[in-house]
Amino acid sequence: MSDKPESLTQADESALMQLREEIDRLDTEILALISKRANCAMKVAEVKMKASGNAGAVFYRPEREAQVLTSVMDRNPGPLGNEDMAKLFREIMSACLALEKPMEVAYLGPEGTFTQQAALKHFGQWVKTKPMPAIDEVFREVEAGACNYGVVPVENSSEGIVNHTLDTFITSNIKICGEVELRIHHHLLAGPNTKHDKISRIYSHQQSLAQCRKWLDAHMPHAERIAVSSNAEAAKRVQGEWNSAAIAGELAASLYDLEIVESKIEDSPDNSTRFLIIGTEQVGPSSEDKTSLVVSMRNEPGALYHLLKPFNEFGVDMTRLETRPSMTGNWTYVFFIDFAGHCEDESAIKVINAIRETAVDVKVLGSYPKGVL
Numbered sequence: 071m072s073d074k075p076e077s078l079t080q081a082d083e084s085a086l087m088q089l090r091e092e093i094d095r096l097d098t099e100i101l102a103l104i105s106k107r108a109n110c111a112m113k114v115a116e117v118k119m120k121a122s123g124n125a126g127a128v129f130y131r132p133e134r135e136a137q138v139l140t141s142v143m144d145r146n147p148g149p150l151g152n153e154d155m156a157k158l159f160r161e162i163m164s165a166c167l168a169l170e171k172p173m174e175v176a177y178l179g180p181e182g183t184f185t186q187q188a189a190l191k192h193f194g195q196w197v198k199t200k201p202m203p204a205i206d207e208v209f210r211e212v213e214a215g216a217c218n219y220g221v222v223p224v225e226n227s228s229e230g231i232v233n234h235t236l237d238t239f240i241t242s243n244i245k246i247c248g249e250v251e252l253r254i255h256h257h258l259l260a261g262p263n264t265k266h267d268k269i270s271r272i273y274s275h276q277q278s279l280a281q282c283r284k285w286l287d288a289h290m291p292h293a294e295r296i297a298v299s300s301n302a303e304a305a306k307r308v309q310g311e312w313n314s315a316a317i318a319g320e321l322a323a324s325l326y327d328l329e330i331v332e333s334k335i336e337d338s339p340d341n342s343t344r345f346l347i348i349g350t351e352q353v354g355p356s357s358e359d360k361t362s363l364v365v366s367m368r369n370e371p372g373a374l375y376h377l378l379k380p381f382n383e384f385g386v387d388m389t390r391l392e393t394r395p396s397m398t399g400n401w402t403y404v405f406f407i408d409f410a411g412h413c414e415d416e417s418a419i420k421v422i423n424a425i426r427e428t429a430v431d432v433k434v435l436g437s438y439p440k441g442v443l
């Protein structure tokens with residue numbers, strides 16, 4: 071069978087050539103426009119540096135990025151899908167931001183974790199990402215100024231809240247300046263020496279093993295399941311083994327050069343994890359914001375009523391309420407609350423002031439744009 075493309079007629083050849091000439095003309099325009107946009111971003115950086123007296127200028131503006139991406143999706147004429155078009159602009163903005171100031175972002179490592187994937191999805195490919203061994207190490211890296219921002223997991227749709235993240239906010243002054251949600255697809259990965267019918271050990275994080283339990287019971291009931299510190303760690307480990315496999319994501323497969331033996335083996339089809347972007351600066355309003363608080367209340371009758379009443383009284387939509395035992399042990403409870411709106415909104419100010427009247431302590435963790443991508 072001929073391996074050459076189908077032979078085209080003279081008319082087809084001519085049509086193809088004209089279309090490619092049109093694409094070349096359009097690419098020239100796109101090249102010029104992206105370059106003009108990048109020059110504009112560099113002038114924005116000069117304005118930011120002048121305004122801040124050149125010391126401590128804040129270049130990354132999540133509220134502005136959310137507005138740009140939302141506007142792109144609202145105005146997208148097709149045929150590319152809204153999310154695909156927004157991802158293209160995400161990368162253009164990432165390159166422009168890198169011209170203003172290269173960003174370094176700490177994340178819960180090692181390399182290849184879903185948290186790294188979330189960091190690259192939120193900031194684009196131009197940021198430098200730095201793996202940290204634990205969630206509180208990500209906080210410390212940002213507090214110390216060693217990294218500009220951090221990314222930590224906060225909630226999984228099937229496993230629930232990541233308590234370590236919430237507990238770290240109680241003792242940290244770090245701000246939340248964004249959020250990003252990642253659809254979690256688990257793949258069965260194997261190294262080049264592994265015979266797929268000889269897999270007797272499967273490595274992954276405990277949560278991932280739990281999220282793929284039914285698939286494993288049905289397809290690999292006899293393989294030993296070994297929990298390790300992270301999916302990426304699992305991928306790193308199977309590289310050199312001949313009868314084992316790992317459950318991890320796409321990024322881990324490419325980073326550790328593993329074959330995807332079975333893809334999307336998670337039991338829940340809409341398995342997703344929400345991550346928080348942490349930094350040292352409060353974010354300005356973007357018109358589509360949410361605010362996170364941590365409130366400690368005395369353990370006395372009516373405490374929860376006094377906490378919830380202001381939201382109803384001032385018409386603020388509470389979107390999340392989590393309770394954590396207080397680490398001070400002084401019979402107070404800690405509530406993590408998310409609500410719609412920015413902490414500078416008039417109604418939000420009234421709610422926070424009303425809560426302060428009965429709470430032991432109220433800490434605004436941050437106001438930030440709702441996740442766009």
Ligand SMILES: O=C(O)C(=O)C[C@]1(C(=O)O)C=C[C@@H](O)C=C1
Pocket residue numbers: 111114115129130131132134135138162163164166167170
């Ligand atoms: O508008 C700004 O503040 C910019 O710096 C420009 C820009 C962009 O490329 O659109 C780049 C980085 C910021 O995080 C937000 C937006």
